[in-house]
Amino acid sequence: MDRADVRRGQPTVHRRWNDNVAILSGDAMLTMAAQHIAQAPSQCAQQVMELFNRTAMEIYEGQQWDMDFEHRDDVSAEEYLEMIRLKTSVLLGCACEMGALIAGAPHDTCERFYKVGEQLGLMFQMQDDLLDVWGDPATFGKEIGGDIMNNKKTFLLIDAIQQAQGDDALELRRWIHDEEALRNMKVPAVTAIYERLGLRQQLEQRMATLAADVKTQLSLIDMDEEHRKGFERLVDNLLHRMS
Numbered sequence: 001m002d003r004a005d006v007r008r009g010q011p012t013v014h015r016r017w018n019d020n021v022a023i024l025s026g027d028a029m030l031t032m033a034a035q036h037i038a039q040a041p042s043q044c045a046q047q048v049m050e051l052f053n054r055t056a057m058e059i060y061e062g063q064q065w066d067m068d069f070e071h072r073d074d075v076s077a078e079e080y081l082e083m084i085r086l087k088t089s090v091l092l093g094c095a096c097e098m099g100a101l102i103a104g105a106p107h108d109t110c111e112r113f114y115k116v117g118e119q120l121g122l123m124f125q126m127q128d129d130l131l132d133v134w135g136d137p138a139t140f141g142k143e144i145g146g147d148i149m150n151n152k153k154t155f156l157l158i159d160a161i162q163q164a165q166g167d168d169a170l171e172l173r174r175w176i177h178d179e180e181a182l183r184n185m186k187v188p189a190v191t192a193i194y195e196r197l198g199l200r201q202q203l204e205q206r207m208a209t210l211a212a213d214v215k216t217q218l219s220l221i222d223m224d225e226e227h228r229k230g231f232e233r234l235v236d237n238l239l240h241r242m243s
Contacts, residue, residue, distance in 0.1 A: 055094035062086025089121025145187035
């Protein structure tokens, strides 16, 4: 939907083939997912299917919010947080809770695992926002600056709109509304505004706070220490991932 040419270092399906193949591929993968879900143990099959369907609907809603936000300059940080929760975080929450459900875990454990996945999803999306500006294309797997070129609402752009003053505010508005802007001019100019405002450090602090919250949730779940450390390593890896 964002017309990206490359993802994870590979040509996107719509670019390598065409839009019709991309749509049908998505339909096929959704059906394959449903086939796997249908294999859930009978004692939790209904709960698993309800969780799966609810999550799918939330993801569709989040993606629609994301597209709607491209045409608004008044998106708040709270709205953006809810959008990425719906678009990304609920998927990880679903995966974590589903595993707990199938394992027969108590209700409160399932809820905590959902919260862990949800917060991991928020961290993942925030790091994506950072990498789209400061990442290395060779490791990130796609061209840097796509969010800036498309005026995608990220924490960085939302915070910049709210915090920029004087010449920075005027320049930022000019770039946002310049539909003919060249990538090699707009991306470095907007990035420089972000850096003058210290927005990278602010977003990294948000992620560090989330990471601490995840580890608190993990400490409340009854599991062996080896598996807890595995989750904690996942949290640390998300904080420092480059792709």
